[in-house]
Amino acid sequence: MIMDTDLQSLRQEVKAWLADNWDPQRSLMDWRIKLVESGWGAPDWPEEFYGKNLPPAAVNAIAEEFAAAGAVGSAQSGVRFLASATLLEHGNDDQKRTYLRRILTGEDAWCQLFSEPGSGSDLAGATTRADRKGDHWIINGQKVWNTSAHHADYGLLVARTDWDQPKHKGLTYFIIDMRQPGVEVRQLKQMNGHASFNEVFFTDAKVTDDQLVGTLNDGWQVAVTTLAYERRSFARIRTVTADRHGDGPIYAEYAKEVEIANEPYTWYPQRAGRVDLVVERAQETGAIDDPAIRQEIAKLLTLNQSAQWYGARLREAQKAGTTRGPEGSISKIAASNIARLASDVHTSITDIDAMLTGPQSPRDGIIAEILVSVPAVSIAGGTDEIQRNIISERLLDMPKEPRFDTGPFKDVKRN
Amino acid sequence: MMIGRGTLMEFAFTAEQEQFREIVGRFLTDKSPTTAVRRLMDTEEGYERQVWQQLCGELGLAGLHIPEAYGGSGFGPVELGVAMEEQGRALLCAPYLGSAVMAGYAILLGASEDQKQKLLPPIATGSKIASLAVTERSGFWSETDVNLAATPEGGGYRLSGQKRFVLNGGEADLMVVVGRTAAGLSLFAVESGADGVSASPAPAMDPTRKIADVIFDNVPAVLLGEEGKAPLEDIYNAVLIAFANEMIGGAQALLTSAIDYAKLRVQFGRAIGSFQAIKHRCADLLVQVELAKSTAYQAAQTLAAGEDATVAASMAKAAASECYLHAAKECIQFHGGIGFTWENDTHLWFKRAKSSEVFLGTPKQHRERLLAAMGV
Numbered sequence: 162m163i164m165d166t167d168l169q170s171l172r173q174e175v176k177a178w179l180a181d182n183w184d185p186q187r188s189l190m191d192w193r194i195k196l197v198e199s200g201w202g203a204p205d206w207p208e209e210f211y212g213k214n215l216p217p218a219a220v221n222a223i224a225e226e227f228a229a230a231g232a233v234g235s236a237q238s239g240v241r242f243l244a245s246a247t248l249l250e251h252g253n254d255d256q257k258r259t260y261l262r263r264i265l266t267g268e269d270a271w272c273q274l275f276s277e278p279g280s281g282s283d284l285a286g287a288t289t290r291a292d293r294k295g296d297h298w299i300i301n302g303q304k305v306w307n308t309s310a311h312h313a314d315y316g317l318l319v320a321r322t323d324w325d326q327p328k329h330k331g332l333t334y335f336i337i338d339m340r341q342p343g344v345e346v347r348q349l350k351q352m353n354g355h356a357s358f359n360e361v362f363f364t365d366a367k368v369t370d371d372q373l374v375g376t377l378n379d380g381w382q383v384a385v386t387t388l389a390y391e392r393r394s395f396a397r398i399r400t401v402t403a404d405r406h407g408d409g410p411i412y413a414e415y416a417k418e419v420e421i422a423n424e425p426y427t428w429y430p431q432r433a434g435r436v437d438l439v440v441e442r443a444q445e446t447g448a449i450d451d452p453a454i455r456q457e458i459a460k461l462l463t464l465n466q467s468a469q470w471y472g473a474r475l476r477e478a479q480k481a482g483t484t485r486g487p488e489g490s491i492s493k494i495a496a497s498n499i500a501r502l503a504s505d506v507h508t509s510i511t512d513i514d515a516m517l518t519g520p521q522s523p524r525d526g527i528i529a530e531i532l533v534s535v536p537a538v539s540i541a542g543g544t545d546e547i548q549r550n551i552i553s554e555r556l557l558d559m560p561k562e563p564r565f566d567t568g569p570f571k572d573v574k575r576n
Numbered sequence: 577m578m579i580g581r582g583t584l585m586e587f588a589f590t591a592e593q594e595q596f597r598e599i600v601g602r603f604l605t606d607k608s609p610t611t612a613v614r615r616l617m618d619t620e621e622g623y624e625r626q627v628w629q630q631l632c633g634e635l636g637l638a639g640l641h642i643p644e645a646y647g648g649s650g651f652g653p654v655e656l657g658v659a660m661e662e663q664g665r666a667l668l669c670a671p672y673l674g675s676a677v678m679a680g681y682a683i684l685l686g687a688s689e690d691q692k693q694k695l696l697p698p699i700a701t702g703s704k705i706a707s708l709a710v711t712e713r714s715g716f717w718s719e720t721d722v723n724l725a726a727t728p729e730g731g732g733y734r735l736s737g738q739k740r741f742v743l744n745g746g747e748a749d750l751m752v753v754v755g756r757t758a759a760g761l762s763l764f765a766v767e768s769g770a771d772g773v774s775a776s777p778a779p780a781m782d783p784t785r786k787i788a789d790v791i792f793d794n795v796p797a798v799l800l801g802e803e804g805k806a807p808l809e810d811i812y813n814a815v816l817i818a819f820a821n822e823m824i825g826g827a828q829a830l831l832t833s834a835i836d837y838a839k840l841r842v843q844f845g846r847a848i849g850s851f852q853a854i855k856h857r858c859a860d861l862l863v864q865v866e867l868a869k870s871t872a873y874q875a876a877q878t879l880a881a882g883e884d885a886t887v888a889a890s891m892a893k894a895a896a897s898e899c900y901l902h903a904a905k906e907c908i909q910f911h912g913g914i915g916f917t918w919e920n921d922t923h924l925w926f927k928r929a930k931s932s933e934v935f936l937g938t939p940k941q942h943r944e945r946l947l948a949a950m951g952v
Contacts, residue, residue: 459943463891470870477588494863552859560850
């Protein structure tokens with residue numbers, strides 16, 4: 162536990178350091194190097210790796226002081242956060258020294274290479290292969306749903322290294338250099354017209370021995386760590402804001418970085434159904450006088466409010482340590498139900514104009530974007546069906562699914 | 577959108593409240609098994625005096641929400657909600673909602689200081705059963721639908737008209753009646769033996785609750801509080817919130833029963849609970865129950881915080897009653913043929929859920945009410 166008095170003196174220390182060092186006239190890289198060397202860029206990381214070994218409560222206080230001073234932080238958003246969290250937990254010291262610093266400075270961008278066309282819900286069924294050749298590994302296969310892979314310098318790769326083992330036991334976790342001839346990244350266009358993800362094709366791509374994270378054939382355990390942090394970051398607000406406090410060239414550089422980081426997520430609010438727009442839309446179209454639509458609006462507001470209240474209960478229960486763990490799946494199903502109902506309500510309100518799309522359509526295309534984005538909610542981050550398995554098996558203690566994939570992976574039926 | 581401070585309130589029951597839940601829960605598990613429910617639902621009175629006395633005496637439940645100054649124990653809507661949830665779970669047959677909650681709140685919120693001193697203590701101790709007669713032909717609790725005539729005469733008033741769906745109207749020693757005078761809607765107290773009152777039991781589909789139609793023919797009555805100032809909406813909110821908490825207790829009991837049965841029942845060589853066709857519906861039911869619980873708890877919190885609870889109360893009533901009925905239907909379906917028999921207990925909760933769906937306003941009416949309260 163950290164005492165309030167400690168936090169107060171810590172805040173003073175940060176304030177003083179920022180007063181001496183923060184200068185918006187610096188370049189972004191120059192400033193980030195300063196952050197890395199001082200430890201203020203990753204205060205909860207170990208002291209030997211660019212941090213100060215401080216508890217989470219301190220991190221929040223420091224972030225508040227940075228915000229108050231208008232100071233830019235280290236580059237930890239998105240997959241960079243997943244990469245650093247995974248390496249801190251499972252990487253060796255050489256790997257930490259090689260990669261962590263350039264994550265914080267923003268010099269390197271990262272992507273996650275887990276899902277495949279043949280293994281979505283069944284992530285451990287990956288068939289991208291890593292074959293040993295001399296002192297390195299040769300990668301062949303295909304990954305999909307890779308956010309920001311087209312900007313990435315490195316990827317977090319799960320590949321199969323032993324086909325005679327059961328599926329969870331033959332996977333290995335690698336860091337792969339994305340800037341090499343055997344790696345081809347293609348943007349994947351979605352049904353809503355955006356391209357937030359990529360497909361990545363490996364043809365005899367190379368990974369060195371020192372890029373193996375954890376131990377051979379134990380990659381699933383490492384992947385579970387990455388996935389746990391991913392779920393946690395789902396709950397966080399995804400978009401980073403680039404607040405301007407006064408002028409200086411560093412803000413322009415930072416704004417550019419933020420724009421690239423946020424670009425895949427511009428449609429995410431629409432994906433959730435935009436409940437916030439429902440009442441004003443109904444008022445502007447006159448649908449608010451339709452008793453049938455009023456009923457649907459009230460159902461939606463009630464469902465949305467009850468999910469927020471459930472979230473509040475859940476946070477309290479988590480603080481008290483009385484949860485069983487998978488309760489987040491309840492919130493996820495609720496979010497799907499809300500988005501689907503919101504999409505239907507927006508359609509009823511918008512009526513025949515729901516045939517239109519683009520800038521000439523209602524709300525500058527936002528309504529159309531809701532209608533064609535909502536189908537993603539019940540798929541991304543674990544489908545509703547997987548969530549229902551988790552809820553029934555792990556919260557209601559119902560019998561597990563019968564399994565047909567426990568033998569050697571080479572004998573398991575697959576796509 | 578603002579729904580009181582409740583919108584952002586983090587919420588957890590305190591250790592004392594959890595302990596209280598356990599005590600009430602244990603008592604009700606012991607005193608209200610379905611064998612007792614089945615026996616009492618066939619009686620005219622509908623409850624067991626000895627259990628009622630223990631409930632009010634030892635446990636002090638009837639006076640839970642009534643201040644100590646009026647013979648109660650001075651707790652609030654959250655504790656009342658806990659007591660209601662446990663009663664809903666156990667399907668307790670008792671005049672609790674009608675007397676302690678409905679009549680109790682009406683007097684607490686609408687009567688004068690002297691009247692509260694005089695009328696509340698016997699309700700809090702359970703020595704008298706009271707009831708609250710609001711609804712008429714439509715069954716809807718609203719300003720426009722309440723028209724029973726109240727005419728001044730001498731120092732008092734005379735009531736003439738008809739009330740319907742009066743919970744515990746047949747058993748009540750004291751009836752709180754909403755009537756209309758020239759000044760508007762007002763609360764009146766009527767002794768059950770008064771001349772001109774005739775209460776006849778209504779043929780209730782849910783036999784675990786006794787409801788009555790009551791005819792008033794020039795009945796002498798005492799005005800409670802001020803004429804034309806019956807705080808109907810405040811009483812309604814408080815009652816709805818307690819009622820919603822009762823319903824989520826029933827919904828939880830049905831969910832538990834459905835899952836227990838699905839794990840036990842074997843067909844095609846495996847427990848039916850291993851089929852996704854059943855598992856996924858159980859998961860969806862848990863989601864609905866947890867969300868409905870959240871509305872009921874949050875509504876009680878909002879009321880306890882002294883804020884306008886209209887939106888939260890109507891959200892809770894609509895969500896809890898729909899959840900309750902859905903849980904009952906799913907529970908019958910998972911039981912298959914046995915679930916449709918009289919012998920199986922599920923129909924006891926189903927009938928409570930069905931009548932709770934429409935009692936004190938349908939979900940549809942509550943959705944309109946909450947939009948109106950939000951100014952939409």
